[in-house]
Structures are given as C-alpha cells and as structure tokens.
Amino acid sequence: MRKLLLLVIIFLVILFFLYLPELFPSCACCGKKKPRPFFRIHRAVSLSLGYRGCRSVCTKCCRKHDLKDLKDLDRLVRINRKVRIRQLSDDL
C-alpha cells in the first residue's frame, strides 16, 4: 500500500513540473517568471514540453513595448539584437 502512495506522489510531482510552465510562464521579453494571470500573450510554439514549448509575454512588457502578438515580439527581438551589435561595434 505504501508503494502505491509513493508512486502517486511521484506521478503528481512529474505532473506538477510538466504544468509549471503553464502556471508560471517565463516572459520572453524580460525573462521573469510570473503567475499565468499576469500574461497577455501565451502560445504553444512547439511540441516540446517545458519552457521551450511555449512563448509568453507579460502584460507589463506588452504595455511597455506595445506588443499585440508574437510577431511584434519577434520584431522587437530583432531590433534589440541590431542595437546591441551596433553598440558592440561602437565599443570596439
């Protein structure tokens, strides 16, 4: 009987870790982990489980950068990368 209980606990722990990215997604913009209600964009982008399987942007970043969907996020990431490369080349 005790073995069964142990199995159930292990199962619940695994389930918890699988659903953790759903409950506490990490923002693709600021990288912070927040509870689900703080996110405006949350979409599964691949079949892989965990944090790589979905992309999310928190409400704060959406408001700050005026993001409406993941396309806007991609554009922002590209612009940020360009700016960083320019800054690096200026330092050299």
Ligand SMILES: [Zn+2]
């Ligand atoms: Zn954010």
